[in-house]
Every structure is written in structure tokens, then in C-alpha cells.
Amino acid sequence: MNAAGEPVIAVEGLTAVFGETTILEKVSLKVFRGEILCIVGGSGCGKSTLLKHMIGLIQPAAGRVLIGKTDIAADDDEELNRIRQEIGVLFQSDALLGSMTLGENVALPLGSVYGISPETVKFIVRMKLAMVNLAGYENHYPNELSGGMRKRGGLARAMALDPKILFFDEPSAGLDPINAAELETLIRGINDGLGTTMVIVSHQVELVLRIADRIIMLDREEKGIIAAGAPEELRLSAKDPRFRRFLFREEREKGG
Amino acid sequence: MKMTASQVGYVLQVQSGNPSEMILALSGQISLVDADRLLAEMDALLDNRKAAAVTVDLAGISYMDSAGLLTLLRLEEKIRRMGRTHAYLHVPPEIQRLMDLIDREGLTRTPLRTGGASGGVIEAMGDAGFRTAGDFSAMMIFLGDLVAALTHIISHPRDVRWDDVLVSMRRTGAEGLPIVGLISLLIGLIIAFMSSLQLKQFGANIYVASLVAVAIVRELGPIMTAILVAGRSASAYAAEIGSMVVHDEVDALATMGFDPIRFLAVPKLIATVLVLPLLTLYADLFGIVGGMIVGVTGLDLTPYTYLLESQRAISASDLVSGLLKAAVFAFGIAWIGCQRGFQVQGDVAEVGAATTSAVVTSILLIVIVDSVFAIVLHYVDF
Numbered sequence: 173m174n175a176a177g178e179p180v181i182a183v184e185g186l187t188a189v190f191g192e193t194t195i196l197e198k199v200s201l202k203v204f205r206g207e208i209l210c211i212v213g214g215s216g217c218g219k220s221t222l223l224k225h226m227i228g229l230i231q232p233a234a235g236r237v238l239i240g241k242t243d244i245a246a247d248d249d250e251e252l253n254r255i256r257q258e259i260g261v262l263f264q265s266d267a268l269l270g271s272m273t274l275g276e277n278v279a280l281p282l283g284s285v286y287g288i289s290p291e292t293v294k295f296i297v298r299m300k301l302a303m304v305n306l307a308g309y310e311n312h313y314p315n316e317l318s319g320g321m322r323k324r325g326g327l328a329r330a331m332a333l334d335p336k337i338l339f340f341d342e343p344s345a346g347l348d349p350i351n352a353a354e355l356e357t358l359i360r361g362i363n364d365g366l367g368t369t370m371v372i373v374s375h376q377v378e379l380v381l382r383i384a385d386r387i388i389m390l391d392r393e394e395k396g397i398i399a400a401g402a403p404e405e406l407r408l409s410a411k412d413p414r415f416r417r418f419l420f421r422e423e424r425e426k427g428g
Numbered sequence: 429m430k431m432t433a434s435q436v437g438y439v440l441q442v443q444s445g446n447p448s449e450m451i452l453a454l455s456g457q458i459s460l461v462d463a464d465r466l467l468a469e470m471d472a473l474l475d476n477r478k479a480a481a482v483t484v485d486l487a488g489i490s491y492m493d494s495a496g497l498l499t500l501l502r503l504e505e506k507i508r509r510m511g512r513t514h515a516y517l518h519v520p521p522e523i524q525r526l527m528d529l530i531d532r533e534g535l536t537r538t539p540l541r542t543g544g545a546s547g548g549v550i551e552a553m554g555d556a557g558f559r560t561a562g563d564f565s566a567m568m569i570f571l572g573d574l575v576a577a578l579t580h581i582i583s584h585p586r587d588v589r590w591d592d593v594l595v596s597m598r599r600t601g602a603e604g605l606p607i608v609g610l611i612s613l614l615i616g617l618i619i620a621f622m623s624s625l626q627l628k629q630f631g632a633n634i635y636v637a638s639l640v641a642v643a644i645v646r647e648l649g650p651i652m653t654a655i656l657v658a659g660r661s662a663s664a665y666a667a668e669i670g671s672m673v674v675h676d677e678v679d680a681l682a683t684m685g686f687d688p689i690r691f692l693a694v695p696k697l698i699a700t701v702l703v704l705p706l707l708t709l710y711a712d713l714f715g716i717v718g719g720m721i722v723g724v725t726g727l728d729l730t731p732y733t734y735l736l737e738s739q740r741a742i743s744a745s746d747l748v749s750g751l752l753k754a755a756v757f758a759f760g761i762a763w764i765g766c767q768r769g770f771q772v773q774g775d776v777a778e779v780g781a782a783t784t785s786a787v788v789t790s791i792l793l794i795v796i797v798d799s800v801f802a803i804v805l806h807y808v809d810f
Contacts, residue, residue, distance in 0.1 A: 270777045275539075282460075289464045292495070295535065296460070299498050302534025311541045315775045333460065334493040365529035366494070367522070 180205050180337060180369050181226060185235035188221050195221050197395040198235065201388055203337075208363055208370045210380040213390035214418065219373045220264075220341060222390065226371065227261055227339055228252070239337070257284060260330030264341040266322040268314040274301070274325050275310030281332040300328040304358055320351030327358065338362070340372040344379055352376075356383060377419055389415050437462045439488070440469055442477075450479035451517070455488025458496030466496075470503050474510065482507050487518035497526050501535065567789075570689075570767040574697065577690045589695050596699030600661045601707055608656055612644070612711035615652060616718025619643055624727055633727040637734045638741030640719030645742050649712040650750045651798055654757035657704055658790040662765035665696050666786035669769025670779035678770070693766035697759065704758035705751040712750070753801050757794050764790040 179202035188196040195218040203209050213219045224230045226237055228244040237244045239255050268277045278297045301307055304324035314322055344352035362368050374380055381403050391398045399415040438456040507514040581588050624636050672678050678688045716738055723729040768786035772778045
């Protein structure tokens with residue numbers, strides 16, 4: 173949408189290696205403030221690996237990831253903690269802690285900020301749960317909720333500290349169309365209302381085409397990006413047949 | 429506009445034209461870290477001034493996160509409750525968007541379930557009682573299923589998955605040999621050493637051998653081996669079957685026409701019942717060797733006399749009753765291990781609980797069965 177100005181995330185020459193296999197080779201990309209960037213690609217193309225690098229769970233074999241101006245692999249703990257408060261992640265499995273109630277899960281990130289009264293924490297939890305249409309569920313345990321509710325609960329937790337950047341790993345995986353649509357509306361609403369920058373990893377083409385401001389496609393053979401741009405722009409100009417096949421379901425291979 | 433929640437914070441100014449109206453002008457940044465302070469400050473202002481109308485001017489706000497806005501909403505709620513009127517002035521568009529995102533009704537909705545408060549000791553005891561009863565009946569039902577599966581197997585031995593039996597025998601038996609041997613050796617050593625301290629005083633050194641032999645073969649061999657196998661294998665069975673339940677593999681088996689108990693539990697049961705008596709024999713041997721080490725090194729006995737005395741002390745019935753016990757323990761271990769696995773419902777976290785419970789319950793069962801054996805063997809002259 174407002175793909176201009178300073179990038180909030182910059183991936184520079186990132187190389188990812190697992191054992192002997194190189195997954196990503198010299199990948200560079202930028203994410204701009206307030207945009208929804210979707211990273212797509214077939215299975216094994218390294219999109220989840222890229223995401224894990226972007227949130228600092230894996231150290232790059234070469235290259236670096238900057239969030240704002242900070243190298244996420246830097247060993248400055250204080251700086252890293254500040255960065256962590258500015259990002260939220262919704263994992264593919266909701267990653268809610270099963271031993272805690274939904275409310276306690278959402279309150280978890282608030283514990284990293286010093287000196288907030290329990291009363292305020294309670295209200296923030298309620299507000300975040302209400303934002304994801306889960307008002308009233310704070311005392312439920314994750315295993316008592318449906319998949320869609322857990323996903324939204326995970327989103328509430330990711331949003332607890334009003335992060336500037338939200339990362340999603342396959343947000344609609346395992347959700348029925350209604351729940352997926354509800355999550356999609358939420359993602360849009362949060363992006364519009366809070367101006368949150370979003371990075372979404374997904375292989376669900378319909379979701380990506382509806383939601384993305386910009387799309388980046390990774391490919392396993394290329395070990396990197398084969399196409400990038402806004403959906404409409406790509407529809408008109410992208411030439412790569414792998415990309416067109418993936419996103420627009422064109423030119424299916426014969427017999428396939 | 430600075431986007432980070434900073435320590436700079438906000439400025440609160442009171443502008444009141446006339447005494448019945450109060451305008452609170454907020455400027456700067458309001459974020460999570462300022463929320464409690466702002467609320468307290470506003471409270472003080474509201475208590476001091478009795479203005480009937482309160483207007484909050486947001487013109488100077490450069491940044492506000494959702495926690496900051498929440499503070500304003502809580503304040504608004506409070507002012508309304510005090511019977512005063514409330515209004516906003518100069519709401520910046522981004523704050524308006526944020527306001528639209530917040531579901532005000534959701535903020536005050538009471539939780540669908542009250543949290544935490546449990547109903548005291550009596551209720552907890554009652555709960556525990558019901559749980560235990562439910563647990564017991566689940567165990568008994570599974571026992572029935574297991575026996576039914578076994579009777580089917582007896583008439584259809586080809587239905588047993590013998591490959592799985594061999595795998596389980598290797599895991600339960602062969603892979604357990606080092607630890608069972610080591611523990612038995614040490615137990616034999618300890619008993620011999622402790623009893624020798626006493627028996628030496630009476631010059632009854634030679635009886636160390638018979639004491640160790642009888643204790644190991646009748647009681648300690650079977651029970652120590654069974655406890656080790658319960659720790660190693662009951663937990664493994666529960667974890668294996670439990671995670672299969674979580675991943676719908678058990679349901680898949682059922683839809684393909686396999687009886688999950690016959691498919692999963694029976695091979696493990698057969699393997700355990702075959703292997704545990706053998707392990708027990710092996711443990712007996714190592715226990716006696718352990719005793720012999722003390723006898724030979726500390727009591728001036730020759731290996732020959734020691735073994736001869738041991739052999740004299742043990743009767744065939746001691747050995748047989750020990751092995752019989754081992755077989756019954758094995759049945760209990762496989763029964764409980766598998767039952768705990770099948771009991772898992774849906775959640776991975778339950779697999780851990782099932783594993784723990786499999787070990788604890790099977791050890792309890794082993795001790796109970798051993799006591800029953802002790803009493804029965806006392807009265808029945810075997």
C-alpha cells in the first residue's frame with residue numbers, strides 16, 4: 173500500500189544452509205512500513221526458513237537481517253529484547269501454551285514490560301481477545317477451543333504489545349473457509365487500523381491474492397526469489413512460468 | 429511520528445473555561461508503560477474537581493498504542509459511572525481507526541467461565557475419588573478388551589503380528605540387559621555386604637550365600653526386574669500408543685478394519701510376558717554373582733562353596749514362583765502401559781501425563797501383585 177520510504181525489515185544476501193543442503197542462496201528483500209508482504213512458494217522452497225531467519229530463530233549462514241537498523245543476529249541482548257517487543261509472530265500451529273489459560277497466554281508478552289498493574293494487564297487481555305472476537309474466553313484452556321479460535325488466540329497473543337511488525341506462518345492452514353475468512357478479515361482490519369506491517373508466509377494462493385500488497389515467490393531450484401511485485405502488476409508482467417502456474421494456475425504441465 | 433513506546437511519555441494539562449466544564453488536554457505519547465500513571469493522575473483530577481462535563485482533547489497526541497487508548501476508554505467508563513458527561517475533542521484519524529478496532533462491549537463482558545476458584549478440600553477429595561473410580565473402571569474395561577483379544581488370538585494365532593512381537597522383545601528384553609544386569613549385580617552386592625556385617629559376628633559367613641540366593645530368586649530378582657521394565661517399557665508403550673492416538677493413527681487402523689488392541693497391544697503383551705521371566709532369570713544370576721563377589725573377597729569363601737550353598741538354599745519352587753510372578757508382572761506392565769496410551773485424548777501434552785501414569789500405576793500394580801503372591805504362597809504350600 174505505502175511501499176515507500178525506509179524499509180522496516182531488510183534481508184541482505186541471506187544464505188541458509190541445513191547440513192549439506194543450501195536452502196536459500198543470497199536472498200535480499202525489503203519490507204516497507206504498513207505493507208502486507210506475502211512470501212509464497214511450493215513445499216520445500218525455504219519460505220518458512222526465511223521467516224525463521226527474519227524473526228531471529230535461526231542465524232544466517234551468510235548475510236544478515238535488519239529490523240529497523242538492528243541486525244537481528246547481533247548479540248546485544250538489550251537491543252534484541254527491544255526488537256522482540258516490536259515483533260509478533262503467529263505460528264502455524266497456534267503455539268499457545270497448553271498449561272495456561274487463553275488469558276494467561278495473551279498476558280505472557282506483557283510480562284516483559286516492567287511495572288504494569290495486574291488490573292491493566294487484565295484489561296489489555298480483554299481488549300486483545302475482543303479484537304479477535306474471543307471476548308469472554310480468557311479462562312478457557314487452549315485444548316477447549318476450536319482450531320480457528322486457537323489461531324485467533326495466538327493472534328491476540330502476538331498482538332499483545334502492539335507490535336510494529338506481525339509475522340504469520342501459514343495463517344489459514346488447517347482452518348475451514350469461514351474461519352479462514354474471519355482470520356483474513358482480522359488481518360486486514362489490524363493492518364488498516366493499526367498500520368501494522370505484516371509478513372505472511374503462505375502457499376494458499378487465494379488468500380495471498382486477496383490480501384497481499386506485494387508478493388515474493390521463492391523457488392526450490394533457484395534457492396531464492398523468482399518473482400516479486402504487487403499482485404496485479406505480477407499478473408500482467410511476470411513471465412516466469414513456475415510463478416504463473418503457482419499463482420494464477422496457468423499453463424499446467426501436460427498430463428499433470 | 430515516533431513509533432516506539434518511549435519513556436518520554438505524555439503531558440496532561442487541565443484547561444477549564446468555567447467550573448462546570450473541564451477540558452483535559454493530552455499531548456505527547458501514551459503507551460503501555462504510561463497507562464497506570466495516566467490513570468492514577470486522571471483519577472486524582474476527577475476527585476478534586478467537580479466539573480459535570482469532562483472533555484478530553486487529543487489534538488496533541490503524537491502516538492498512542494492500544495494500551496494507551498484502553499486507558500482513555502477506562503477513564504471514559506469511570507466518568508460516565510460518576511454521572512458526568514464525557515466527550516472527545518480533536519481525535520486524530522489514526523486514533524479514530526484504533527477506536528473503531530476496539531470492541532467496547534467485549535471489554536466489559538464477563539468471562540464465560542470463572543477462573544481458578546476451586547471448591548475447597550471436600551470437593552477436591554470428591555473429584556479425586558471420582559477420578560480414581562473412573563480410572564479403575566477404564567482399566568478394567570481395557571483388561572476385558574485385552575482378554576477378548578487374547579482369546580481371539582488363541583484360536584487365530586496367525587492374526588498375531590509376530591514381527592512386532594520380536595521388535596518389542598528386542599526393545600524390552602535385549603536392550604534392557606545391561607541395566608538389569610548392573611542393577612541386579614549391585615543389589616546382590618549390597619545384600620551380601622549388609623548381611624555379612626551381621627552374620628560375621630556369629631561366624632555364620634556361609635549363610636550369606638543362602639540369604640542372598642533366596643532373597644534374590646524369590647523376591648528381589650522378579651520385583652527389581654519388573655520395576656526396571658515398568659520404567660523402561662510401560663512408559664514406552666504409553667508414549668508410543670498415546671502419540672499414535674494424537675496423530676489419528678489409531679483411528680486410521682480402526683477404519684482399515686484392524687482392531688487397535690489386537691494390532692498394537694497384543695504383540696507388546698506377548699513380548700513382555702515372554703521376555704520378563706527370561707530377564708528375571710538373568711537378573712537372578714547377576715544378583716548371585718554380586719553376592720559371590722562379596723563372599724569371595726570379604727568372607728573368605730571359595731566360589732565353589734558359595735555356589736554350592738546358594739544352590740542348596742534355593743528350591744525349584746522358589747525359582748518357579750519367581751518366574752511365575754515375573755510373568756504376571758509382565759502382563760500388568762503391558763496392560764497398564766497400553767491402556768494409558770489408549771486413554772490419551774487429542775492433546776500431545778496428555779502423552780507425557782499418560783507416560784508418567786503408566787510407570788507409576790504399573791509399579792503400584794507390581795507391588796500389589798507381589799504382596800498377593802507373598803500371602804498366597806505362604807498358605808498354599810507350593
